[in-house]
Amino acid sequence: MHSFSILTRLTGDGKWADQCEILALNSLPAALDPFLARSTHYITCPNSIQLDNKIKTKGQFQNLFPMLAFMPGVYHYRCCAHNYGFGWPYYSEEIWLATWDNGLCASIYSASEVTATVGPDSGTQVTIIEETEYPFDDTINFRFQISTPTQFNLYLRIPQWCQRSIELSINGEMIFNEQIQAESSFLLIDRIWTNGDVVTFKIPMVVEMKTWFKNHDSVSLSYGPLSFSLDINEEWNRIGGQYDWPEYEVLPKSYWNYG
Incomplete structure (x- = not known):
């Protein structure tokens, strides 16, 4: 891990x-x-x-x-x-990552809170509160606390198991609703963030079956990142x-x- x-x-x-x-x-x-x-x-x-x-x-x-x-x-x-x-x-340490362009990356999803300096010359402090029941629910909310409007990039990981259209809304307005073809990628949001902004990110989960051809054609069932077991x-x-x-x-x- x-x-x-x-x-x-x-x-x-x-x-x-x-x-x-x-x-x-x-x-x-x-x-x-x-x-x-x-x-x-x-x-x-x-x-x-x-x-x-x-x-x-x-x-x-x-x-x-x-x-x-x-x-x-x-x-x-x-x-x-x-x-x-x-x-x-170790897992908790990797939930949030700083990025090369003075932004933030939600690398692993879990209810959490991060405070970091962002924006030009990393001059603004922001706190993001992540609210979610993931992996038992597919919706994640990010609430922003920031003293002054500041532009910085926010990266949201799109897991490789997600084969449906993801949904992204900011302050209740739908911004993105498309299927991503890449096996694993990040969604980049570049905007001026203000105090009280709320980002809602939905990663649809469905039951999927995978065949393991090198293991005697055995199959496994999963729901999002969770694997079923007998x-x-x-x-x-x-x-x-x-x-x-x-x-x-x-x-x-x-x-x-x-x-």
Whole structure:
């Protein structure tokens, strides 16, 4: 995740922010145990049917030690264990980015507030309050607090999964309502901003199916940046650890192979 967010800043390519978002909203929560987030499992990948504590010998993983069971501490999973704890702070750092032209970029969408200096010679302070339930809702509002009318560019990321016409309105007036053909891009708004301006940005979400031809023509379903998963009954088995820091493996207890 952090590598993708850094690549977003270095390249200006929104596809890296897309990847960061997909990992944060789908894989990161699943990496921590659902009790008190006291343990992690090393590999958080799609189609993890069971999280056992066995070495894989068919070339699934590069490391020759168990990598799927929930384990606490760096003694089991080395560097990655403590990096999980930095996942959300890193994600929060990348919500807003300064741009080369003294503007601002909404790189990752989340309810937030940013205060920065913008405009000619970065001489004006602006606060933007972002209001949204994204990714569970497709509408994002940006409210501006600025002491004096100032021109600066605002960049809004258009995710690669968005295949419908996006809608942009400013102070209730529709400004843009078109479909963007690029896989991932940014919408640039160049205007003189005044105190009380409100930008409403709508990124329509629909249920989509993707076929993974290199994985035996398997399919996955998504809704915007969120991936659906099959609700498999789980059997949690304590396999070690201490009372405060237990170790678990998780096995399936219902049907899952519907191929």
